[in-house]
Amino acid sequence: MRVLVLHNNNLPSFLLWDKEEKDISFVSKVISLPQTDIPDFDSFVCETLAFLKEEVYDAIILPYNTTNNPIEYTGLRIVAHLRLTSQWNCLTTPILLLGPDTSSEILQFCEFGSIIGSFNIFTMTINTEVAVVKMLKWIESCHSNDKTITTESFEYQDFLSRMKNLSAPANYSTHHSLANEWAIMRWNEMITMPVTLPNHEFENMLYYKYLRVLYSFSQNMKKWKKEHKNIETIENIPKGKKLVLIDDEWEKGWSQIISHIAESSGFSFTSCEIKKEWDRDEMINQVKHFIDNTDSDCYLLDLRLHDTDFDSDYLKREKKKLSGYAILDYIKQNNIANPVVIFSASNKVWNFKNTVFKEENVINYVLKETPESALSAEESYLLFIDFVNALRTCFVLSDLKLFANKQKELSVFYPDIKSLNETIHLLLLDKNEKNNSIYKACLMNLMTFLEEYIKDRYQLQIKGEGSTRSLILVEKNKKNNIVGDVTGHVFVSRELKSDSKYPIITGSYYTATSTEAISTFSELEDNDFGVLLSVLYIKYGVNPSCINNHFIPLKNLRNKVSHESGKVDISYQAFFDFYFKIIVPIIEQDYKLSNQ
Template sequence: MIYLIDDKSDRQNDFGWDKNKIDFFKDIFISITSYSQIEKREERELIFSDGNMVLFHESFFDNVENKHKKDGNEIRNALVKNSEEKQNFKVVFFSGSYNSRELNETGGSMPVSILYQNLDFFLNNFKDNNLVDLNYLFYGENPNIENELLQSQERSNSLLIDEIFNDKIESCSSNLLIAGNGQGFPNPFKSSINFTFYNKNISDSGMSSKIEEWFSEKEYDNIFIPLCFGSTLSDFNGLRLVLHIRCSDSINSLKNIFLYSFIEDKSMLWGNEYFDVLKTKNIQIIDYKKVDFQKAVDNELNDLSIEELPFEIKKVKLNPPKNYIDSHSIANEWAINRWSKTINVSDDRIEAIENKIESNLYFKYLNTIYPIIKSDVITDDKLKITYSGTPKVLYIDDEVEKGWGEIFAHFFDDINEIYFDYLVEDFKNINQEQLIKSAIQKIKDDDIDLVLLDFRLLPGDFNKKNIKEITGVKILNEIKELNPGIQVIIFSATNKIWNLQNLQDAGADGFILKESPENSVEDGFTVKSIENMVHVFNSCFERNFLKAFHLKIDELKTELLPRKNFKKVSNPLDINFVDEVLKWLQLSCELLAKNLNTASKTSSFLFLFSVLENLSNQIVSSEPIKIDNRSDVYFEFEFSRVNNRLVFFNENKETGLYSKTNNNLRKAKRGIPWAQKILNTLNYLNTSVESELDLNEIIGKRNDIIHANSSLKGKLEISNEELINLFNTVYNGLKKI
């Protein structure tokens, strides 16, 4: 029986291995996607029986649902032990991190894509012949290709040996010749620099290491490398090495490269992932012939320039590596690298990502086609943001400890001297309910003003189709339920318009896009993203006062709503009054949360002033006091709850400003002038308005808005300070009513 142990059913579907296809081979083939299927020891012993074969994905036990360290190690060790001790038990390890195939006596290893591409050939052969022939699994429809290539290599070596016998090539150019280990390649040059590529160095990191070792000090004119080397000749590792050389930062990355080959049928290269590198400038395949090596050194090619390199490498269409769980992980590492270089910040975790990006071919490829130039670096002075008070920022992201934490600590703490912290949790081993509870508790405990929130935080979020079920959205909703004034910025790789719309509807105050590789097509995208980040933070910190507004509104609700019940309280308030003032306060905040433009601020100011007018109606008696001195009849006015009379505020006709007098307000008619009523209300409440100048500003601003005309121009602009001043005036008044 053949067992496939791979936790990613989605990956199987992507390669065409759906349930129907797996069921077709059910007599000989069993797919295991969960630890629960092999949890019992007797089930594992059955799998390890002699005559069976296991195809094991290296990251199976990295999955949260399969994470059993003890059993995971035990099963891995048992796979290796049984393959070594039992003649007819084979195990093949596969992973997206493998760059090449290696077939050996116990089984072998291979890239995940090769396994699924060839699995059909392998199972059909097993079904027809009842024979485990790993050549079908490793080489697909041409199981004999390795033997054929080995024979062709031996013939070509022999012919070249004869050609150069006592007559090697003399060349004035500086040539570097690389050969594969144990391939018996005869050096056709009398003089050249020679290096050998051993099988252990065919990984991305191995190739990058050798390029740094061999290409950093001496400059060459021509580089000769074998098309076929490594444990599997049909991997055509020379194509991959060529791309590594072109995408590496060395003095030889632009030199002429010749791939020497013994392959007669070049069409077998067409399906190789790196085939398109042959379409780029100054890279050629030459035959195992002396004349071809001679032509290569004699041929004068136009130099490849550094300016041409990105356009040439774009001819290669390279797919993301399969060892990443999803595009989310790739985008994170790519963005961390781009942002850290652009704002010039680093730590051990960022350096680890940089080292990976410098050795991983996919990231080297991306860095080559989307290079960061010196002018893209942003200095600290351009990262300054404007804020008041002492705001606190909390960052919630499952990737925080990969480098984002250091980037934002540098931005907030080092540059802007703003309190910054992040949520510490084991995101792989926590459920959604626990994470939401932990996040909200942290926000409460630390009195957080702004939350920087990732969209997808848990592995299960990537499979959810309903956006409302995604963890980031649920945390956003909980934060806004706690206090709508707490600013929440979504920091995510998602740029799907429907996601952004839903997040905005849920109350998100801003968006910052994590840079995915596809975003980097746009010149200067990284700089624009960071500049947008600064703008978003500035906008949110400008609205930071809304948190205090909402806290005070909640406080007023607690105090005023019970007073609507005339029968149960000693100091009741009119029901309509309570409902009206709370409604206007809420609307005022909602307007400001959406936008701080002139229209929103003006409308908000008027809503707040409506509350002040309602307050005035409650405080000032509507019944005037008639004074009849026979020769002089006039009216005075008083407050509803005390017998104090309203005083007169004198208006300066030239400036329009009012000043308080010691005289009672007297009028020949029964009606109270509007301005006198409002000024007496403010004076009576003894609110935070501390001077006649403040009184005049509030009244004057309201009159400017109501009687607006073109001559007022900038006077119609409402500042945040004026809004805060009026809100606090109203709040203090409602507290004292």
């Protein structure tokens, strides 16, 4: 029998040295805190007992305490570490606690003192060698290290229940960090090829170890991974997209994990390298500088970027909002269409779901799970899927940044174009869900703008009669106002579909020398559709195929849905094309921007 004796020279002398006694091999290890520095006891234990990864013992003996102050019960804390650290192979190893302490003292002064009653933990107040050897022999015969006990066994669950009074970290900041590290650990466990994470201060913390075991993914992780293969590879990401992470915990592992996901999925990734030593104002300025110099198709933004964000009194007194909101404001001031996903461990994000996030057109929010949320693997996976979906949406909608930039540029010359910002807001609100009402509103916004713009400026006039009859496009309120002769150039075809009162109209343009037969088309009439087609073809010289592809389908749809309900069955790209290929060239021509 191989017995490990852990002590700080505070066990009877026969246990303080390596020795062999009645087929028992005693291995003695001193657990003594360093004299300088600020020893964190949990880290100290983890460093000191790291040798257990390589060594196996049949039993462990230790005193109730290993430090000066017996009330600290650090020996029991070591026992808890032994049971909660799977790498040390001590989950079931018999443990014998020696000392004069009474049960009532232990239960009173150690918050998890009742673990002395859990499986394979024994106590003894007798301090003679004979009694200890006898006890070890009894343990060997009756309570050998039972390898069939797992963390899911009743015995182990009973031990865990006795740990329930273990104190959580005391301040919010620590809890925030803990939640972050918890979420990082969960994400890393889910991905097929886990990344090497930086050393976490909290990994050594007893509370963290306890939570990790208490809320661990099921033993069926391998099976789960088979069913959810390569979750880090997000399929069908458009090329050339870029994700930016703004999170003060970036270097705790988020950067490594998201970088791994980015590499597997084919998008690029950058972290804003926030430094903990920055004060609040410096941090905000540095992040703004980073945003100014970094293009992004998705900003993954934490809301609490600075320690002061955890101090509600400070925020109230200084009339500050969470630093993440200041950054959100800035991102949106730069470009209203910048796609932002809130990435937070705070449940408070839910409070802002229908207020701030809507006002700021936040695409979505992804919750970093906290230990106490006690999520199953499947539920954790759903949070990861929230992230994937949010990312996809951002990457699709990021083209709206171009729309917003163009709007900004054109509005300098033609302020009325700002009315089209409504489409940007609506498409951001829609989050690429293709909501029919939102799409209908976008269609009306864009088409009404074009119709009013053209009809305010141009009209068709009939001149002559009989064989001399012609249709002329004229500019309103101008003297030499003839833009061109429409006759013989622009034709329309109307096809009445059985399911609609409104005809589907097709328009075509022919040059004066064209000999092509026009069987199904008729001469253009002086109506709404005619004016628009004539102006696009003749005044602005818009390419006929461009009109057929990007104007006519939307115009038909607009006529249909404005009079009867129906599905606005077009793509997000159709709005984009209509704006850039029809509206923008018109405004640029009129205001000669293209020549500037």
